[in-house]
Amino acid sequence: MKRFTDLYQALDNTNRTNEKIAAMRAYFDDAPPADAAWAVYFLSGRRPKRLLSALLLRRWAAEVAGIPEWLQEESYHAVGDSAEAAALLLPPANAASERPLHEWVTEGIVPLRELDEAGQRAAVVEAWGRLDDAQRYLFNKLITGGFRVGVSQRLLTRALAESAALPDTLIAHRLMGAWEPTPEFYEMLTHPERQAEEVAGRPYPFFLAYPLEAAPETLGDVAEWQVEWKWDGIRAQLIRRDGEIFLWSRGEELVTERYPEVVEAAAALPDCVLDGELLAWDFDADRPQPFAALQQRIGRKNLTRKTLAGTPVILLAYDLLEWAGEDWRARPLVERRAQLETALAAAAGSWLRLSAVVEAATWADLASLRETSRERGVEGFMIKRRTSPYRVGRKRGDWWKWKIDPFSVDAVLIYAQRGSGRRAGLYTDYTFALWTGEPGDPARELVPFAKAYSGLTDAEIREVDRFVRTHTTERFGPVRSVTPQLVMEIAFEAIQASNRHKSGVAVRFPRILRLRDDKSIEEADTLDHLKSLID
Amino acid sequence: MLLTLTDHGLFCAAGDFFIDPWRPVGRAVITHAHADHARVGSSAYLCAAPGAGVLRLRAGAAAPIETQPYGSRTTINGVTVSFHPAGHILGSAQVRVAHGGEVWVVSGDYKTDPDPTCASFEPVTCDTFITEATFGLPIYRWPPQAEVFKTIDDWWRANQRAGRASVLFAYALGKAQRVLAGIDASIGPLFVHGAVDRLNDAYRAAGVSLPDCVYVGDAPEDVDWSQALIVAPPSAQGTPWLRRFGDQSAAFASGWMRVRGRRRRRAVDRGFVLSDHVDWPGLLSAIAASGAQRVLVTHGYTATVVRYLREKGLDAYELATPYADEPGEEDDTIA
Known part of the structure; x- marks a missing residue:
């Protein structure tokens, strides 16, 4: 676990492609195949079947730290990641584990699935007691299945190819399809002779x-x-x-x-x-x-x-x-x-x-x-x-x-929620609304029609974040409703009638095209206009 | 109420003075010289003696500044006022205000960890304590400083080996000096941005010992940046000013770096968890040490801290300010 934690930190501490490849290569050169197989498994985005809920993990950490449930929730929303929030909430660590990665996974993580909630809690709390801060974070990521460290399949493939002195394309092919993270798999993955890819059901990379x-x-x-x-x-x-x-x-x-x-x-x-x-x-x-x-x-x-x-x-x-x-x-x-x-x-x-x-x-x-x-x-x-x-x-x-160009409408920001990952703590997840009637209709209202998260630049996100913080009208849990004031152009790929949505329509892959600072909310589009786009 | 909030800031009616007003007033009592606490244009300033130099840089050459040593008392219109170390930056003070048998302490910004560039936080007992809450969540717990400085030193050495300059972003007033005083200056040459340089002068003039460092603008033509540590304010990030250093690794020193998402958003290679604000355990211990019956919470996670304190049986309130009710991105630079 120590070697893998060091690898994780080396990967997390750089944005440079070459350094990421070098760090992985050094790991694969050095790690025993039993560990390396699991490293490939996690780095390629595979994950064990859901073991336990992220919420439980945060709760247990808060209980260990003597922190009330609501404060745990507040903390989580500031962090935007359950595994990390749990690690940050725990009292300071006073141990570090030398146990190898494959043992942690096969003996400390996979068996969690067989336990009831009380058993899981006991096992997880016991594990935390044996791990340092960085290891706890990683352990939490592994058991909640959300392991990501900015390593693409392509980078992993290159590092493995360099370490094994094999062509990238061969490694890419051998990584396709279903496989178990065993030492035998790793041997086969890095074997100099062509054999591994000949398994009957193995697909080619797309x-x-x-x-x-x-x-x-x-x-x-x-x-x-x-x-x-x-x-x-x-x-x-x-x-x-x-x-x-x-x-x-x-x-x-x-x-x-x-x-x-x-x-x-x-x-x-x-x-x-x-x-x-x-x-x-x-x-x-x-x-x-x-x-x-x-x-x-x-x-x-x-x-x-x-x-x-x-x-x-x-x-x-x-x-x-x-x-x-x-x-x-x-x-x-x-x-x-x-x-x-x-x-x-x-x-x-x-x-x-x-x-x-x-x-x-x-x-x-x-x-x-x-x-x-x-x-x-x-x-x-x-x-x-x-x-x-x-x-x-x-x-x-x-x-x-x-x-083809996407559909788009001008809509009004009405709710905002904090994001996760590199948007942690920032209000980046928005709900947009359209009007129920034409301008001049005194009875018209704004009705939510879509949520959108992406499309703004970092500077625009900060601007909207500031707006949300200073124009909050109500808070329900992590969601804030804001004064209807900001108009944005929302793009989407397809539109369908839907009785599950208050607006009566569902749109596919909505995202923000641009801020429309030049438009007042009166000029935002109507639901009727949106419905007229249904083919 | 001994202190009330007006549209100019925190006001003591009995003494006719403001504490850290956000608009020009007749008499301003200043906790410390950061821009959001010390604004230009007031007719008279009073601050703790060690902070005079840095406040002068902020308030301007003509500003009438009076000072008072930590711990000594003065009277303003019958109200007793004294300054006590807040441990935030050079000259930072908690302001103790006593009148008619009532004692208030305005902490300003503070931290309970020691810092070689300023006097350490001293708890002051009072009836009403006004605390900041910038990092008022239990996820904010500072790692031991020695570890953090060792990590910075290791990063610098690794960059030297890789032939890359080390650029460390740190707020120019306070954080930059604390970093310079904390790192191992024997590793290589130290350079600073102009904004840091003039504040270093003010620190040295106040008797704070800092390692030798050269203003980047005075660097010789043939300087080997790959061996250097350059300390610059966060505002320098992403500017052409950085080009001169060639291949470089960028890092940011701030309490916000405790959260991975914040670190990644900063788009720096490394984030070092180093804050001049109090962390969660420090916040709770400072409140307990004040012995205050009533706690007013301002700036940061105010609603969260108030709720927590109330659940612990304290009489706590949010003190509304023009700032948002939880920290936004703009707060990154001064934390």
């Missing part, structure tokens, strides 16, 4: 596109690019190998059981690996259902006949990564596409389809076609260089997403 911010003409000749609709579903990888079928989501979650219709269709495929999009499909209109429909299938394992009939899910395939056991990722897109069409010819049907290529002679033609995105239920275009290989992770240059 290739991700960058948003296109410049004009599409800057990409040169349109003929060099393959253009597809950008689907608003779940990115997925379908693996058909040796009679087995695996379906992975982009979050590296195995979702095979959740989409039986897709898996059934895939049985007709020859051995191959496909990249595509899972979508809830409207067969009558032959277009995707809104993302909200697909959400009813995400996370649901027990599927009723009704669900399957009402929200059928299909896979629209757009790339082929492996064919007959051979890795095709280095081949150009045109070749992969041709092979994809061949592969699907055998299995194509209702549930497994080819994502069509959009043909257009000029960028201008594409631009006007893009205007039809909303009525087609898509988010714009994907633009892929015909000669491009299938790369690992987010890389600039070959794949672009050319999304």
